Amino acid sequence: MAASGLRALVGVKRVIDYAVKVRVKPDKTGVVTDGVKHSMNPFCEIAVEEAVRLKEKKLVSEVIVVSCGPQQCQETIRTALAMGADRGMHVEIPPKDYENLGPFQVAKILAALAKKEGVNLVLLGKQAIDDDCNQTGQMTAALLDWPQGTFASEVTVDGEHLTVEREIDGGLETVQLKLPAVVTADLRLNEPRYATLPNIMKAKKKKIDVMKASDLGVELTSRVKVLSVEDPPQREAGVKVESVDALVAKLKESGHI
Amino acid sequence: MANPLRNEVVNLYKNLLHLGREYPKGAEYFRAHLKAAFLKNKDVKDPEKIKQLIARGEFVIKELEALYYLRKYRAMKQRYYEDEENKHC
Numbered sequence: 001m002a003a004s005g006l007r008a009l010v011g012v013k014r015v016i017d018y019a020v021k022v023r024v025k026p027d028k029t030g031v032v033t034d035g036v037k038h039s040m041n042p043f044c045e046i047a048v049e050e051a052v053r054l055k056e057k058k059l060v061s062e063v064i065v066v067s068c069g070p071q072q073c074q075e076t077i078r079t080a081l082a083m084g085a086d087r088g089m090h091v092e093i094p095p096k097d098y099e100n101l102g103p104f105q106v107a108k109i110l111a112a113l114a115k116k117e118g119v120n121l122v123l124l125g126k127q128a129i130d131d132d133c134n135q136t137g138q139m140t141a142a143l144l145d146w147p148q149g150t151f152a153s154e155v156t157v158d159g160e161h162l163t164v165e166r167e168i169d170g171g172l173e174t175v176q177l178k179l180p181a182v183v184t185a186d187l188r189l190n191e192p193r194y195a196t197l198p199n200i201m202k203a204k205k206k207k208i209d210v211m212k213a214s215d216l217g218v219e220l221t222s223r224v225k226v227l228s229v230e231d232p233p234q235r236e237a238g239v240k241v242e243s244v245d246a247l248v249a250k251l252k253e254s255g256h257i
Numbered sequence: 258m259a260n261p262l263r264n265e266v267v268n269l270y271k272n273l274l275h276l277g278r279e280y281p282k283g284a285e286y287f288r289a290h291l292k293a294a295f296l297k298n299k300d301v302k303d304p305e306k307i308k309q310l311i312a313r314g315e316f317v318i319k320e321l322e323a324l325y326y327l328r329k330y331r332a333m334k335q336r337y338y339e340d341e342e343n344k345h346c
Contacts, residue, residue, distance in 0.1 A: 194276075
């Protein structure tokens with residue numbers, strides 16, 4: 001069957017851990033990342049899990065994980081390998097370029113890799129919890145000229161097609177895509193497994209290829225400039241009132257009634 | 258003479274210690290409790306009893322994994338799906 005020959009490319013991003021309180025740099029150029037705990041973007045975990053499950057169902061023959069970024073990204077790739085991916089690819093981006101690396105540049109890298117590796121399914125998280133862009137999957141699909149199933153909450157493979165249930169405003173939409181295709185994972189797609197210590201140890205034997213963006217013929221210049229990064233406005237302190245009359249007076253004063 | 262189950266117990270301890278690094282109350286808190294729990298049973302000799310205790314440890318591993326998953330899921334849900342939650346209230 002053709003479907004058993006499916007090969008999946010899964011993109012993973014190393015982000016500041018979801019439980020960490022993010023601090024903005026005093027010069028407003030970004031957020032503090034030094035000495036801060038990082039982990040795999042939760043939506044990418046869901047994408048990895050889905051690929052591994054498809055492999056366990058024998059619908060996918062190989063799961064390749066890729067991450068773009070500095071050296072430390074290899075830890076994130078290892079985590080994905082511990083979850084069950086077959087091999088990793090690390091597109092090393094020097095720290096200077098990494099600051100300007102946006103969804104467009106990553107999409108170009110992913111599209112180039114998808115072509116190079118001859119995969120027929122690209123699985124990504126719907127967005128990263130650090131920049132919240134929600135663009136990489138869509139741009140990758142556009143660059144490859146493949147159909148896309150974004151915000152997936154269920155994926156089924158049947159032959160040459162993929163049926164994707166999508167989370168849209170107010171409900172679910174079911175679409176059928178012809179393979180090859182790009183799918184981005186929403187929160188309810190699955191429950192990612194934990195990368196256990198024995199599996200992390202076993203994953204050390206798996207291969208990670210390291211390459212540069214230029215090896216793939218991808219230009220990293222960005223047309224987007226970050227002007228300023230700022231904290232969200234702080235919640236103002238409330239007031240305590242002594243009586244109902246005082247409350248009504250206060251509400252009138254603030255124009256609520 | 259080394260107990261044949263020794264290896265299993267050591268592995269269980271290592272796995273739990275690894276999981277404890279993410280414990281909400283801190284890795285140090287977890288490690289202290291983990292060590293105390295293992296030391297409490299250090300004189301157990303009966304292989305059946307040891308197997309039972311290992312099974313209990315495996316159960317704790319499952320519970321911790323579930324705890325971490327739920328914690329993350331809830332955080333994501335709160336951050337990205339806030340409107341939906343309010344609708345159901």
